[in-house]
Amino acid sequence: MSLLRLSARLKAIAELVPDGIGAADVGTDHGYIPVWLAQNGYGGKLYATDINKEPLRHAKQTAAEYGQDGRIEFHLCDGLSALKGKNIDTVVIAGMGGENIASILEAAPWTRENSCFLILQPMSKSAHLRKWLYNNGFRVLSEQLVDDSGIYEILTASAGTDEPYSPAELLIGHARLIASDPLYEKRLAQLTDKIGKEVSGLSASLKSEALERLTDTKETLLSLQKLKSSGFKAGD
Ligand SMILES: C[S@@+](CC[C@H](N)C(=O)[O-])C[C@H]1O[C@@H](n2cnc3c(N)ncnc32)[C@H](O)[C@@H]1O
The missing domain is CATH 1.10.287 (Helix Hairpins)
Structure with a gap:
């Protein structure tokens, strides 16, 4: 079975996922992140969501192609709405605007209550996202820049109080x-x-x-x- 190779941006995101009980990739699209995690020793349960049917179909196809379809639970839903109550300690939201990422987190306060580890990669409006995290009980733990035909920002955060910006x-x-x-x-x-x-x-x-x-x-x-x-x- 062949191993999935990720772009520099997606690899930097996937490598930040610590081993744990459950990781969710929100807005999975092609499904590369959960498939890569399944192939690279992630031990917990893997979840992939997308609000659109076609990307979710694509993600399922990627999982099948790389022999990982049994490893990932797929949900057609807005943000994290289908995952409340699941044992999830890491949430990845990548490749969308900062406002959309903040709205998804706003609708899932359990991510803060359960001290989930967030890995966020806004394509735009990262200032809006940082402000939202600061005002909503999250502390940014790391910031990283990745060059992948353009500079991308990757933040990690968890429940906590942050210093003012x-x-x-x-x-x-x-x-x-x-x-x-x-x-x-x-x-x-x-x-x-x-x-x-x-x-x-x-x-x-x-x-x-x-x-x-x-x-x-x-x-x-x-x-x-x-x-x-x-x-x-x-x-x-
Ligand atoms: C540009 S793709 C990014 C795919 C992948 N996460 C990445 O970083 O390469 C954005 C995906 O997010 C999905 N999406 C946008 N808003 C969403 C929401 N509120 N909930 C779930 N998925 C969403 C879109 O359907 C699309 O498949």
């Missing part, structure tokens, strides 16, 4: 967690450039909504510039 840290993660990442400086430069352009665009606009956003965006830019000039390295 600066505007820049909402975008990139707590400096103490991310500053030693090999891609940190590149990501910080990208974000500074992006927010700098937003400030220029908003400054040139005459619309009242633009003026309202300008103050916040300028504050974020200043915060990013401060972080950059601080030369913060994890452990400082």
Whole structure:
């Protein structure tokens, strides 16, 4: 039987899954994460959910192709809705927007009550996700950047109280967690450039909504510039 090979992004996510009693992959699509876990010694139960039929069919097909169909329980459902009451200690939600990830967690407060280990990989709006985690009783435990034809962010979190974020840290993660990442400086430069352009665009606009956003965006830019000039390295 052949072994599934993962992309750099998916491999970095899958390698963060600790062995345990149950792991759920939400929005599994192709099903690569649970199939890889089954093939690589995960000992607990594996769950895969998707809100759409076609991706779930694809996931079942991947499992069959790699001889793991008996190892994974599949659910057609929104987020974690079909998994309440199951013995799950790790939840993976990857490849969706940060707002969608936060909504899925909001609808499943048991993930916090049961101190589940969360592995989250937002494709956008990671600042929204960090803010939501901070306001909803989760502590971010690690931050990681992965280069896979673009830079991807991977966060892990669990129930707990976190330290407050600066505007820049909402975008990139707590400096103490991310500053030693090999891609940190590149990501910080990208974000500074992006927010700098937003400030220029908003400054040139005459619309009242633009003026309202300008103050916040300028504050974020200043915060990013401060972080950059601080030369913060994890452990400082
Ligand atoms: C871009 S794919 C990501 C697949 C995989 N997790 C990855 O990271 O490569 C997003 C998948 O999430 C599913 N999805 C989106 N919102 C969802 C929700 N609320 N609950 C479950 N699945 C969802 C979509 O149907 C799609 O299959």
